[in-house]
Amino acid sequence: xxxxxxxxxxxxxxxxxxxxxLDKIKSVLTEFSDKEIEGAMKDLLENYTSNEKGIQxxxxxxxxxxxxxxxxxxxxxRLLKFERKYRLSSAGLExxxxxxxxxxxxxxxxxxxxxxxxxxSLKTLLQKKLVKIVGRKKSPGKPLIYRTTDKFLAYFELxxxxxxxxxxxxxxxxxxxxxxD
Amino acid sequence: xxxxxxxxxxxxxxxxxxxLLLFLIRKKKINIHDIPIATITREYLKHLNQxxxxxxxxxxxxxxxxxxxxxxxxxxxxxRENIPEEEDPRQVLVxxxxxxxxxxxxxxxxxGKEEEQMQKWQRTSLPPLSLExxxxxxxxxxxxxAEAFLTLMKKKEKENIQFIKGKEFSLEAKMKEMxxxxxxxxxxxxxxxFNQQESLEEAxxxxxxxxxxxxxxxxxxxxxSLFHAIKVWLRKESS
Numbered sequence: 423x424x425x426x427x428x429x430x431x432x433x434x435x436x437x438x439x440x441x442x443x444l445d446k447i448k449s450v451l452t453e454f455s456d457k458e459i460e461g462a463m464k465d466l467l468e469n470y471t472s473n474e475k476g477i478q479x480x481x482x483x484x485x486x487x488x489x490x491x492x493x494x495x496x497x498x499x500r501l502l503k504f505e506r507k508y509r510l511s512s513a514g515l516e517x518x519x520x521x522x523x524x525x526x527x528x529x530x531x532x533x534x535x536x537x538x539x540x541x542x543s544l545k546t547l548l549q550k551k552l553v554k555i556v557g558r559k560k561s562p563g564k565p566l567i568y569r570t571t572d573k574f575l576a577y578f579e580l581x582x583x584x585x586x587x588x589x590x591x592x593x594x595x596x597x598x599x600x601x602x603d
Numbered sequence: 604x605x606x607x608x609x610x611x612x613x614x615x616x617x618x619x620x621x622x623l624l625l626f627l628i629r630k631k632k633i634n635i636h637d638i639p640i641a642t643i644t645r646e647y648l649k650h651l652n653q654x655x656x657x658x659x660x661x662x663x664x665x666x667x668x669x670x671x672x673x674x675x676x677x678x679x680x681x682x683r684e685n686i687p688e689e690e691d692p693r694q695v696l697v698x699x700x701x702x703x704x705x706x707x708x709x710x711x712x713x714x715g716k717e718e719e720q721m722q723k724w725q726r727t728s729l730p731p732l733s734l735e736x737x738x739x740x741x742x743x744x745x746x747x748x749a750e751a752f753l754t755l756m757k758k759k760e761k762e763n764i765q766f767i768k769g770k771e772f773s774l775e776a777k778m779k780e781m782x783x784x785x786x787x788x789x790x791x792x793x794x795x796x797f798n799q800q801e802s803l804e805e806a807x808x809x810x811x812x813x814x815x816x817x818x819x820x821x822x823x824x825x826x827x828s829l830f831h832a833i834k835v836w837l838r839k840e841s842s
Contacts, residue, residue, distance in 0.1 A: 439726060478723070480723065480725075487725055488725065488726075489723040489724065489725045490723055490724040490725075491723075492719065492722035492723050493722075495721075495722040495723075495724075498724050507721050509714075509717060509718075509721070510717065512618060512710075513618060515710050515713060515714060515717075516618055516706060516707070516710055518713075519706050519709045519710045519713055520706050522709075523705075523706065523709060535699075535702060535703065535706065536618065536619055536621070536703070536706070537618075537619040537620050537621035537622075537664065537668065537699070537703065538618060538619035538620070538661075538664050539660070539664070554744070555744065555746050566746075577717070577720065578713055578716045578717060578720065579716060579719070579720055579723075580716075586709070587708075587709050587712040587713065591712060592705050592708040592709055592712070593708075595708040595711060595712060596704060596705075596708050599629070599708075600629075
């Protein structure tokens with residue numbers, strides 16, 4: 423039996439707990455050329471695009487990851503005896519999106535943008551590892567500065583920070599809201 | 604009973620003063636670029652007055668905005684001579700509102716994405732299968748460690764006015780000592796351990812050892828939750 427890079431990649435993604443990047447795959451599959459690997463990757467993704475499978479490949483945080491078909495949510499929860507996953511609180515989500523769009527950012531800047539003190543939300547986000555400290559700002563008091571993490575990207579299934587809702591999408595939402603009134 | 608007064612929205616429903624302002628602007632169908640400050644201030648204060656119980660911290664943020672609105676109104680009333688015509692005292696507030704409005708809109712898109720993600724399961728997102736009362740530990744970052752160490756050193760500095768020089772500490776010996784301690788006690792409490800150090804110098808050497816041991820992945824520093832005691836554990840062999 424001939425070993426096809428597509429199947430190796432499938433195994434690699436299966437065994438990875440974090441999104442597996444194409445670069446990483448290339449560094450492991452030394453026997454194959456970059457072009458072969460890219461082709462195999464494309465092939466593999468096509469195999470998984472149909473909705474008839476239980477497993478899908480999602481692209482998030484700069485890599486690939488197996489995920490279950492959203493339509494099977496009910497049975498998975500039944501198996502795991504799990505009622506629901508916890509959603510972020512409104513304050514948490516607002517703080518997170520403030521950081522995402524204005525990073526790198528300090529606590530004072532977050533609070534100013536939101537108009538409310540954001541220390542508690544920030545602490546929770548740090549605990550959930552959705553944001554991280556990346557250093558200190560060179561300004562009076564040397565406040566800590568924060569950024570979003572890869573876990574943040576994976577949480578919203580974003581491939582990179584560029585995939586955040588764009589200005590156009592945001593304006594569209596605002597337009598829709600206006601029309602609702 | 605509240606229903607008698609018609610439709611009311613509690614302050615709790617709002618993230619903050621900006622959120623409330625945006626709500627009022629929409630409700631009154633106000634053009635955000637040309638806000639009638641008097642009307643909006645009146646509406647805003649009406650909402651504040653509806654609150655029965657007072658949460659001081661939240662109240663302060665809402666009151667601050669009320670003060671800002673009144674300040675803007677007063678600036679608009681006063682005859683201005685030296686200020687150029689184009690400068691509108693409302694400008695800063697309008698910009699803040701626009702920025703905030705964008706964040707809110709982005710939130711609603713992200714909420715949708717979160718909802719989709721909730722239906723998808725990855726092995727990484729599986730709930731921990733451990734017992735309920737198991738403490739969930741988070742690995743600490745270099746910043747946490749350095750922060751804890753600095754506070755401690757500041758405290759020590761005051762105690763350590765005089766010390767006799769003599770003993771020198773080698774990294775290697777200290778590292779061995781630390782590992783032996785870990786083997787015996789299974790974990791080491793960061794604060795306690797450094798408090799026991801005799802001198803500043805010894806504490807410094809110990810801290811460098813700890814950083815080195817973390818770097819080569821022999822030990823791991825964890826804490827129960829943010830700003831809790833940091834504990835250091837030996838890493839278990841993965842084989």
